[in-house]
Amino acid sequence: MAIRKNEAYTNKVLEMADLAKAFSHPARIMIIELLFKHKDRTCKEIVAELPLSQPTVSQHLKELMVAGLICRKQFGAQSLYCVEWNQLERVFLLFERFKYKIMPERPKRNCC
Amino acid sequence: MAIRKNEAYTNKVLEMADLAKAFSHPARIMIIELLFKHKDRTCKEIVAELPLSQPTVSQHLKELMVAGLICRKQFGAQSLYCVEWNQLERVFLLFERFKYKIMPERPKRNCC
DNA sequence: AAGTATCATTGTATAAATACGATTAAGAAT
DNA sequence: ATTCTTAATCGTATTTATACAATGATACTT
Numbered sequence: 001m002a003i004r005k006n007e008a009y010t011n012k013v014l015e016m017a018d019l020a021k022a023f024s025h026p027a028r029i030m031i032i033e034l035l036f037k038h039k040d041r042t043c044k045e046i047v048a049e050l051p052l053s054q055p056t057v058s059q060h061l062k063e064l065m066v067a068g069l070i071c072r073k074q075f076g077a078q079s080l081y082c083v084e085w086n087q088l089e090r091v092f093l094l095f096e097r098f099k100y101k102i103m104p105e106r107p108k109r110n111c112c
Numbered sequence: 113m114a115i116r117k118n119e120a121y122t123n124k125v126l127e128m129a130d131l132a133k134a135f136s137h138p139a140r141i142m143i144i145e146l147l148f149k150h151k152d153r154t155c156k157e158i159v160a161e162l163p164l165s166q167p168t169v170s171q172h173l174k175e176l177m178v179a180g181l182i183c184r185k186q187f188g189a190q191s192l193y194c195v196e197w198n199q200l201e202r203v204f205l206l207f208e209r210f211k212y213k214i215m216p217e218r219p220k221r222n223c224c
Numbered sequence: 225a226a227g228t229a230t231c232a233t234t235g236t237a238t239a240a241a242t243a244c245g246a247t248t249a250a251g252a253a254t
Numbered sequence: 255a256t257t258c259t260t261a262a263t264c265g266t267a268t269t270t271a272t273a274c275a276a277t278g279a280t281a282c283t284t
Contacts, residue, residue, distance in 0.1 A: 001165050001274095008163035009138040016141055023132035025242085026121040029210075033125075036214045039223065043261055051120035053113050056243050058262060063241095071224035077251040077260045082223040083214075092211045098141075099204045102148045102195075111151065111194045112183035137272085155231055168273050170232060175271095189230045189281040 016098065019091045022067035027052055027060050032083060035070060040080040128210065131203045134179035139164055139172050144195060147182060152192040 009017075023029055027050055034049055035041055047057045061081060064070045068087040073080045121129075135141055139162055146161055147153055159169045173193060176182045180199040185192045 002160040020135035048114040
């Protein structure tokens with residue numbers, strides 16, 4: 001613990017951790033997959049594809065919204081969800097940058 | 113909840129969620145970055161770069177080992193850690209596959 | 225042998241994540 | 255108007271994650 005708490009992590013690392021967390025539950029990965037197969041989905045349709053109750057799915061949807069990965073449009077009584085492509089691209093960009101920063105250093109074989 | 117609990121998620125989705133979870137804490141991302149800068153690092157050196165106590169760092173190291181992302185070599189009293197490149201490549205592969213499965217469908221502009 | 229250094233493990237406290245029943249709110253249908 | 259549908263939110267229980275002091279274990283130093 002040689003580093004002070006407040007200047008410990010760069011914004012990029014914090015952003016990557018947050019976005020990785022959004023992907024750290026299988027239901028949330030599946031939601032993103034579902035939303036690209038059909039671009040607008042109601043909550044009910046998403047619930048029908050998952051082994052989770054409606055309130056739990058709503059909670060995961062909210063987390064994905066907070067992460068900026070999906071958005072919601074109100075259509076009468078129902079909510080239509082869709083992917084925020086810009087933010088999804090941002091995730092892939094961060095992981096790709098991380099990879100190309102690291103992988104050129106990759107040794108011929110693993111050390112262990 | 114129309115899907116039965118046991119057949120809910122594919123192995124690929126579960127694997128991706130687990131690996132994303134490994135990246136979901138800034139300390140763990142930094143550890144991987146540190147380990148590629150200098151390929152072998154002692155626990156003490158890693159602790160010196162993070163705002164966390166030695167036991168907490170040890171715990172994060174263990175989680176990364178369980179995820180298969182790093183490995184440990186014992187050298188006398190000290191532990192040397194290094195990246196498991198194969199597994200790191202696996203992470204990037206999963207995210208890239210996910211991207212190329214999804215992004216061709218990307219519409220010209222966001223829906224919201 | 226006694227002391228020191230390194231680091232994993234244990235125990236434990238606190239916070240965050242996960243899950244769901246119950247409720248609420250708002251629109252749609254009758 | 256009343257009932258039904260849809261989905262968010264609330265309340266709460268349970269599990270998991272995070273953090274660290276204390277301890278234990280192993281090797282190194284003197």
